[in-house]
Amino acid sequence: MKPKTIHPWELNEEEAVSLQRELAKKVIQQDQSHDITYVAGVDVAYSKQSDVLIAAVVILEAASLKLVESVTVEDRVHFPYIPGLFSFRELPPVIKAFEQIKIQPDLVICDGQGIAHPRRFGLASHLGVLLDIPTIGCGKTRLLGTYDEPGDSRGSHSPLIDNDEVVGHVLRTQDHIKPIFVSIGHKISLNAASAWILKLSPQYRLPETTRQADHLVKIALSRLNPS
DNA sequence: GCGACAG
């Protein structure tokens, strides 16, 4: 008989949760590589007037934060937005974009959470396990966890706690600016993750990787949806 | 039962 091709993104909610529980066992919450030359940023933009979405991957030279490569991919939504199952919605186009990247990054910064997730398997962790590469979850808002407001100077941070576990850092990347939520994605420690996010955010609230990827997807989408 | 809830 003809085996049907199963794409993880075609699973139902219950199956997706089961897959997360299985893959979460593969997450490595410790530093692995030490030589990081290229850092990648990922982002996805959606069209409200259709089911089209655009994913972008940008590669920056870690030392200079200069863009050295970028790719955008157009796709269609195949999974609804469900808190906790976000990766099943955004990863398909992101994976396609990575398949076209020539420079292999040593670290990937994701827009969303890593292990600061109900099953410790947010977007960043999912991407890290699939690509077998170090990843960091960098969210603008909280999915879960409690925390005390960090000091108001750049670099101040406080632990994000869920079920008595430290699942991330609430990190202030600029003086007096609203903090962001950093968590381990895969193959990196929380302290190293926060240090990297701070280094990648020399001037703005969000890391340059995220800003560049965000800029790219918005331009690509505006070309499809001329106002 | 009532909120909370990455993007």
Added chain:
DNA sequence: ATCTTGTCGC
């Protein structure tokens, strides 16, 4: 995320 109007600041 997207939509949306105005406002503030460099």
